[in-house]
Amino acid sequence: MRPATLATLALVVGLGGAGGAAFAAARGQTPQDGRERGSGEGRHEVRIKAVAFNPTSLVVQLGDTVVWRNADIVRHNVVSGELFASAELSSGETFAWAPGDTGTVRYRCTIHPRMRGELTVRLP
C-alpha cells in the first residue's frame, strides 16, 4: 500500500468533529465520544453483520484508525480500489486501516458486491 494514497481512504468511523457530533446526536447518546473528539487519535469500528457494513457511512479524523470486525458467520473482505485491501476475514477477525490524508473513501466487499461503505476523513 502506498502511504500517499492511503491518506485519501480514511476508514469510516468518525465520532469526532462535526460529523461525529451529528452522528452521536442522531443516536441520542455519546458513549466515548467526549474522549475521542478532537484528539485525532480515535479508534472506530465498522461492524460487518448481516452481509452489510455498519455504519455504512462514517466520518473520521486524520490520525484515527478504523477497524472492521466481521461479526458474520461467512467470510468478508474490505477493499478500496488501490488504497487498501484486507485478506478474507473469517468470523471474528478484524482489519485495521489508518488514513493518511483527508477525503472520501469508498470501499466494498468483493465477495458480496452489494456490500458497500464509505469513509470521510477530515482534519482534526
Ligand SMILES: [Cu+2]
Ligand atoms: Cu462480504
